[in-house]
Amino acid sequence: MERESELLLVSGLRAGDTRAFSKTFEAFRPRVFAFLLRLSRRRDTADDLTQETFVRLAKASPTLAEDTRLVPFLLTIARNVFRSHRRWEMLDLSRIFLFGSEHDEAVRAHDEKAHASRALREVEVAMGTLSVAHREVLLLVAVEGLDHDAAAKVLAIEGDALRQRLSRARKALAEELSRRERRATVKVPQGGLP
Amino acid sequence: MTDHDAAKPPNDHESSRDPAHPAPEDALRGLPAFDMKPSDASKAERAALAAFEHAHGRGDREVRLGAGIARFAVPFGLAAVVVVYLSWAVSAATALQQ
Numbered sequence: 001m002e003r004e005s006e007l008l009l010v011s012g013l014r015a016g017d018t019r020a021f022s023k024t025f026e027a028f029r030p031r032v033f034a035f036l037l038r039l040s041r042r043r044d045t046a047d048d049l050t051q052e053t054f055v056r057l058a059k060a061s062p063t064l065a066e067d068t069r070l071v072p073f074l075l076t077i078a079r080n081v082f083r084s085h086r087r088w089e090m091l092d093l094s095r096i097f098l099f100g101s102e103h104d105e106a107v108r109a110h111d112e113k114a115h116a117s118r119a120l121r122e123v124e125v126a127m128g129t130l131s132v133a134h135r136e137v138l139l140l141v142a143v144e145g146l147d148h149d150a151a152a153k154v155l156a157i158e159g160d161a162l163r164q165r166l167s168r169a170r171k172a173l174a175e176e177l178s179r180r181e182r183r184a185t186v187k188v189p190q191g192g193l194p
Numbered sequence: 195m196t197d198h199d200a201a202k203p204p205n206d207h208e209s210s211r212d213p214a215h216p217a218p219e220d221a222l223r224g225l226p227a228f229d230m231k232p233s234d235a236s237k238a239e240r241a242a243l244a245a246f247e248h249a250h251g252r253g254d255r256e257v258r259l260g261a262g263i264a265r266f267a268v269p270f271g272l273a274a275v276v277v278v279y280l281s282w283a284v285s286a287a288t289a290l291q292q
Binding site: 016018021022025029030031033034037038046047050051054055057058059060061062106109110113117119120123124127138139142143145 | 220221222223224225226227228229230231234235237238239241242243245246247248249250251252
């Protein structure tokens with residue numbers, strides 16, 4: 001979205017224009033949802049947290065700064081609602097019984113895409129094995145394309161800390177992918193396929 | 195990550211040096227887009243729009259109408275109960291005197 005259109009939306013949000021809010025929801029919902037699905041790895045959680053993200057945007061809309069950049073703003077809210085949800089989830093003892101039986105729904109959503117490639121599926125699976133801190137920094141910088149300053153603000157860390165975290169996350173992803181590749185190679189019989 | 199790694203200045207483009215082996219991070223850029231199901235999306239939009247209207251001092255017309263009615267109905271109701279009670283008390287007292 002062009003900056004001018006974004007500023008018009010922000011102006012509409014500040015003024016209480018419901019059409020501006022609907023346009024904002026339409027324009028940014030897929031990005032927020034995909035970010036939350038890849039963070040949480042669960043579709044129902046991503047649905048709920050996407051709704052909560054836009055509810056919080058709605059509540060904050062009268063006091064938005066005129067020059068608000070909507071993508072980092074929404075991703076900051078999305079990350080915060082995910083963190084709150086995760087803290088609550090850790091206290092929910094009933095989830096212990098579900099441990100290990102849950103499917104990675106980001107991978108499932110990937111599989112539902114007709115044009116999805118196997119290589120990208122491996123990346124999607126590997127992303128699911130990373131820690132949340134690594135996953136979120138990769139999602140913000142590599143998938144969402146935020147610059148380092150914006151990503152650091154979303155994560156509430158300094159620029160240097162972001163660069164270090166990003167470097168560690170890249171390394172962890174590369175290691176996981178090569179581990180998966182080695183595992184796939186070992187499964188092939190030594191004499192080769194008939 | 196080791197201390198050595200932490201001390202090493204990370205390079206944003208170090209992964210792109212070998213075009214034959216693109217970095218995993220480059221692959222991340224090609225991940226497909228996802229979206230909510232239409233029914234979930236419209237439900238979420240309705241909830242968010244209600245919050246938006248509320249934040250701007252509008253919306254919840256039924257709730258505000260109900261609150262307005264209640265504001266008048268409660269004092270009138272209380273006054274009616276008091277009047278009925280007093281009239282019963284007066285008539286009871288009159289009956290006892292006779």
